[in-house]
Amino acid sequence: MSGLETFMQAPNATIEVADDFDEINRLFRERGWSDGLPIVPPTAVRVEKMLTYCDRPWHEAICKVGPRYGEATPARIAVSAVMAGAEPRYFPLIMLAIEAMCEKRFNLYGVQATTHNAAPLMIFNGPIAREVGINSGHNAFGPGAQANATIGRAVRLALVNIGGAFPTVGDMCTYGSPAKYTYCAAENEAASPWEPLHVERGYNIDDTTVTVVGAECPHNINDHESITAEGVLQTIAGSMGVAGVNDVYHDVCEPVVLIGIEHAKTIADGGFTKAAVKKFIVDNANLPMKKFSRENIERRLRFWFPGKYENAGPETLVPMIQRPEDLIVVVIGGAGKHSAFIPTFGATLSVTRALKCADGKPARSVEEFGRG
């Protein structure tokens, strides 16, 4: 007996459509169930195959996805994963990412519905990210790796079809973002001179985690000339002082600095720990008051930071981030002297969550989920 039988008996759980790829895709686009790209038809057979890598009850919600607060059951998530073209062994990581972004501190409702161009950035750490082939090197946020492309896309389709993030209804983004198609990579732990993000956040090196951040696309930071740690860090910090990011108006925010592996080596060779990197950047990522509009000074900076800028002059430096520990630093990418600044929605905090089996033990291999 099919494990999907209960699911399929629910009202409107299935639709009948001609067995024709183009016709199915036309229907999905018309109903707003697609991201605009062709989808893999989520037949019962494919959905059940996806669920061979799920060790939880298929019909019990693991969380509710705003703004519609639809119940995210493994069966429903599997539909999005099939549509996205994901491999079944990616499925535990897709579920993990969705659970993480539904934690209260992430404010998924805000990230989904805002006019800001935020999308949930997913940074994976640990052995299972490597096992399933999430790209952490060259072009990690670009095309080419099936895991990066389809894990992120599966999450996006779930955010739309379970969470109701339909454009102009549940997603009011002014101009959208390419990161809303997929925004997924792993940290390049092998090439990083520092402890990886999940270890920094208290997890074991052998744990597999996702860290989700309600973020803009990466803003590139080019530095081909600096040969000292301070030089590279000054370029990074100098690239972050901008007047129009949300983070500058929030007391607590967690933007990301993505450091390319060549920049990371130069910085680490100069004796900088990760904590020292954060302190240098936060101390130096700022913008003179004169770069802000008069209205923003009065109605934003002085409103959100009462007393702080009352007597500030045009040269007073406004910090982009308030505390070094709030900055997320990760090493991602391949060869090349580029890093990136990734601002956030502001009214969101990152969440790191570890991949565990149904018995609560940390998963060490994706095959622990396989029923295949």
Added chain:
Amino acid sequence: MSELRKRGVITAVICSEPFKKLGTAQSRVFGTPNLPLIMIPHPLGGLSIEQVGARAEIAIPQILAVIREQLK
């Protein structure tokens, strides 16, 4: 707001035109599909105090209508 409405409190949500679909959808999500939306012109950001006052002028008759309707 939906929770207040369920408890019988007179409620409405003030909304600008581009957000009407979101407001309507959220009203349904939270189990109060008839939650009144008070419609005012967009935008809301960057308004002078006079412009805020003008939007209040547009909102007030709608708010009074909601109150009258719910007091019936």
